[in-house]
Amino acid sequence: MTVKSDTDVKPSPISLLNYLPWVVPLVALLMGFSLFANLKGHPHFVDESAYVSQAYFGDLFLTGQVSSSLWFEYPAYDLPPFTKYLVWAGLVAGGDPRPGPAAMRAWYNDTSKRFESPESLLHARIPIVLCGILTLMAVGRLAECWIGPTGGAIAIVLVASNPLFRSHARQAMADIPTEMGVAVALWLFAPSAGTINIRLRRAIGCGVFLGLAASAKLNGFLASIVLVIWCLTHLRTSQKLTLSLITAGICGASIFIGINPFFYANPQGLREPQFDQIRQMNLLERLKFMADHRIGVSQEGQKLFPNDALTTLPQKISVMAVQGFGRFSPLGPAKDNSEVRFQSSQDWPVVLWLPLVLFGLFTASRKSTQHKAAAWFIITYWVCSLVVVGAFLPLAWNRYFLPIVIPSSILAASGLLEIFHRIFFSKPDSRLPA
Numbered sequence: 001m002t003v004k005s006d007t008d009v010k011p012s013p014i015s016l017l018n019y020l021p022w023v024v025p026l027v028a029l030l031m032g033f034s035l036f037a038n039l040k041g042h043p044h045f046v047d048e049s050a051y052v053s054q055a056y057f058g059d060l061f062l063t064g065q066v067s068s069s070l071w072f073e074y075p076a077y078d079l080p081p082f083t084k085y086l087v088w089a090g091l092v093a094g095g096d097p098r099p100g101p102a103a104m105r106a107w108y109n110d111t112s113k114r115f116e117s118p119e120s121l122l123h124a125r126i127p128i129v130l131c132g133i134l135t136l137m138a139v140g141r142l143a144e145c146w147i148g149p150t151g152g153a154i155a156i157v158l159v160a161s162n163p164l165f166r167s168h169a170r171q172a173m174a175d176i177p178t179e180m181g182v183a184v185a186l187w188l189f190a191p192s193a194g195t196i197n198i199r200l201r202r203a204i205g206c207g208v209f210l211g212l213a214a215s216a217k218l219n220g221f222l223a224s225i226v227l228v229i230w231c232l233t234h235l236r237t238s239q240k241l242t243l244s245l246i247t248a249g250i251c252g253a254s255i256f257i258g259i260n261p262f263f264y265a266n267p268q269g270l271r272e273p274q275f276d277q278i279r280q281m282n283l284l285e286r287l288k289f290m291a292d293h294r295i296g297v298s299q300e301g302q303k304l305f306p307n308d309a310l311t312t313l314p315q316k317i318s319v320m321a322v323q324g325f326g327r328f329s330p331l332g333p334a335k336d337n338s339e340v341r342f343q344s345s346q347d348w349p350v351v352l353w354l355p356l357v358l359f360g361l362f363t364a365s366r367k368s369t370q371h372k373a374a375a376w377f378i379i380t381y382w383v384c385s386l387v388v389v390g391a392f393l394p395l396a397w398n399r400y401f402l403p404i405v406i407p408s409s410i411l412a413a414s415g416l417l418e419i420f421h422r423i424f425f426s427k428p429d430s431r432l433p434a
Contacts, residue, residue, distance in 0.1 A: 021149065023149040023150070023152070023153050024137070024140035024141060024144055024149050024152040024153055024156070025137060025140070027140065027152075027153040027156045027157065028133065028136040028137040028139075028140050028156050029133065029137075031136055031156055031157060031160035031161075032129075032132060032133030032136050032137070032160070033133070034160070035129045035132050035133070035160075035166065035169050035170055036129060039122060039125055039126075039129065039170055040118055040119075040121075040122040042125070042167075042170045042171065044114075044121065045171050045173065046111050046112070047171075047173050048116075048121065048124070048125075048171055048172040048173060049107055049111075049113065049114050049115055049116065050075075050079065050104075050107050050111070051079070051083055051084055051087045051124070051172050051173060051174075052087060052091070052099065052115050052116045052120070052121070052124055052172065053099050053103040053104045053106070053107045053115050054075050054079060054084050054087075054104050055084060055087045055088040055091050055098045055099065055124070056070075056088075056098050056099065056100055056101065056104075057070075057075075057076070057081055057084045057085070057088070058084060058085045058087075058088025058089065058092075058098070059088065059098060060261075061081070061085065061259070061261065062088075066261035066264070066265055067261070067265050067266055067267045067268075068261075068265070068267060069267045069272075069275055070101060071261045071262045071265040071267075072262070072265065072267070072272075072274075072275040072278045072279070073101070073104075073275075074108065075104050075108070076262045077262050077289065077290045077293055078293065078297070079174070080174070080214070080215050080216055080217060080218065080260065081215060081259055081260050081262075082174075082177055082181075082212055082215035082216040082259065083128075083172075083173065083174040083177050083216050085259070086127040086128065086131070086177060087124045087127065087172050089127050090123045090124045090125065090126050090127045090172070091120060091123055091124055093123060093126075094119065094120060094122075094123030094124075094126075096116075096117075096119070096120040096123055096124075099115040103115045121172065124172040125170060125171065125172045128169065128170070128171065128172055128173070128176050128177065129169060129170060131169075131176050131177045131180040132165070132169030132170075132176050132180070134180050134184065135159075135169075135176060135179050135180040135183050135184075135406075136156050136159060136160055138180070138183035138184040138186075138187040139152075139155050139156055139159050139183055139406055139409070139410070140152035140153060140155060140156045141187045141190075142155075142183060142186060142187040142190055142378070142406075142410065143155035143156075143378075143410045143413055143414075145187075145190045145191065145192055145374040145377070146364075146371055146374035146375050146377070146378055146410070146414070147371075147410075147413060147414050147417060150417065151410075151413045151414060151417055152413075154413040154416055154417065155409050155410045155412075155413040158330050158409035158412055158413060159405060159406055159409045161330045162328070162329065162330045162332070162405055162409070163328075163330075163332050163333065163334050163335070163336070164328045164332065164336070164398055164401065164402060164405060165179075165402070165405055167335075167398075168399065168402065173399075174216045174217045175217070175399050175402050177212070177213075177216040178213055178216040178217040178219065178220045178402075179402055179403070179405075179406065180209075180212075180213075181209045181210065181211075181212040181213025181214070181215075181216060181220050181223065182209075182213045182220055182222055182223040182403070182406075183406055184205075184209040185206045185207075185209035185210045185213060185223040185227075185248075185252075186206075186223055186226060186227070186377075186381060188202045188203075188205045188206040188209065189202065189203070189206045189227055189230075189244070189248065190374060190377050191373040191374050191377055192374070196234055196241065196373045197240050197241070197244070198240075198241065198244040200244075200247065202244075203243075203244040203245075203247040203248045203251075204247060204248070204251050206227075206248040206251075206252075207247060207248035207249065207250065207251025207252040207254075207255070208251055208252070208255055209223070209252075210223050210224055210227075210248060210249075210251070210252030210255070210256075211251065211252040211253065211254065211255025211256040211258075211259070212255060214252070214256045215255065215256050215259055215260060218290075218291070218294055219388060219392065219403060222384060222385060222388050222403055224249070224252065225384050225388065226380055226381050226384045227245055227248065228245065229380055229384060230376075230377055230380050231244075231245045233376075233380075234373075257283070262286065262290070263283055263286050263287070264283065265279075266279060267279065298392070298394035298395075299394070301394055301395055302394055302395065305395060307339070307341075308338065308339075308395040308396045308397060309394065309395060310393050310394060310395060310396055313390075316390050316393050317390065319341070319393070319396050320386070320389060320390055320393065320401070320404070321350070321354070322342055322347050322350055323342075323346075323347060323396065323401065324389070324401045324404050325349075325350045325353050325354040325357065325408070326346065326347030326348065326349050326350035326353070326354075327343075327346040327347050327349070328398060328401045328405065329349045329350070329352075329353035329408075330349075330353070330409070331349035331352060331353060332346065332349055333345075333346050336398055338396055338397050338398055341396060353408075353412070356412045356415045356416070357408045357411045357412050357415065358411075359415040359418070359419075360410075360411030360412050360413065360414040360415030360416075360418075361379065361382070361411050362415075363414045363415060363418045364376070364378065364379055364411070364414065378407060378410050378411065379411075381406075381407040381410075382404075382407035382408065382410075382411060385403045385404045385406075385407050385408075386404060388403060389401065389403050389404055
């Protein structure tokens with residue numbers, strides 16, 4: 001007769017999923033393909049017409065017209081190019097004509113103008129949905145580095161069920177391409193169990209997506225900030241990280257500059273004084289010009305929408321805490337109303353979601369030694385996302401909260417796993433990944 005010890009732990013069904021290597025990609029694909037449901041009927045957002053009207057930049061870039069004066073016009077530095085290329089690809093694949101510069105100018109004069117049919121808008125959205133699917137895959141892999149395939153699958157479900165993520169993943173805009181670049185870059189650089197060294201090919205791949213993230217929106221530099229801080233805190237542990245970071249940085253800078261001719265175009269015979277002024281700028285001056293422009297746009301937005309403006313640090317902290325972890329959590333409303341600053345019917349999930357995320361943060365300090373590096377990598381990601389959003393949050397608009405969705409969901413996934421084991425088992429199964 002075999003006597004079992006009272007301290008024996010029976011593996012839970014959810015932990016057994018850790019032995020199935022296909023769990024993360026399968027869940028990512030299933031949740032990702034759900035984004036295609038009624039994609040054509042998804043409500044139109046005004047900025048989608050802006051990207052459709054500027055899809056001609058894809059024709060300019062792919063045909064080698066990198067010294068056209070069009071690269072010095074307002075939209076060339078107002079909206080970074082990567083998303084415009086994605087929209088261009090969707091229109092080309094769908095056989096739709098691309099509106100020319102006249103449409104772009106018409107939209108800036110009247111943002112209510114439309115240049116797309118329901119079919120062409122559907123085609124423009126498809127590349128963004130594909131970016132959303134790749135984002136979910138990266139989320140699962142990033143979480144898997146820390147809490148195993150089960151945790152990766154849970155993190156995917158939490159992100160994919162978030163109404164904020166779902167809405168933007170179905171619109172022809174830059175927010176999801178940015179999150180894709182950040183998530184994939186961080187996944188490729190994330191430490192695996194037992195080592196924090198990054199292979200050369202992963203560092204190169206990380207750099208490519210660093211460049212794409214920043215080429216979608218400037219807040220895509222979040223990934224670069226995370227990597228720099230992470231590497232600085234681990235230089236004593238592994239100096240090879242410095243080489244990996246430099247490799248990723250060089251690749252990222254090359255992509256960021258290479259796919260945006262605004263930084264190096266040199267058209268001749270310009271008659272417009274403002275265009276000739278840009279032509280005489282060097283690379284660093286053009287980078288500063290673009291950064292100053294984005295800061296100016298944010299400040300102008302605060303003047304145009306004073307009811308939504310966030311001008312003080314207490315305002316930003318309160319809005320980020322209540323809205324960011326309330327209405328923009330997986331439990332938030334399917335359609336949020338940003339015209340109301342605080343509203344219990346929208347923000348009530350904060351009482352559940354924020355404690356769960358913080359509990360997941362607490363579990364990070366209790367993981368086994370082999371997963372400690374990955375845990376601190378996720379914590380660095382989460383803290384940097386809060387700082388970036390808090391520092392640059394100009395308006396209480398939903399799109400500005402997207403950067404905190406992914407790291408918060410990964411932390412929450414860890415918290416849910418811990419809660420499950422505490423409820424159904426005497427202690428977490430130490431023989432299996434968390």
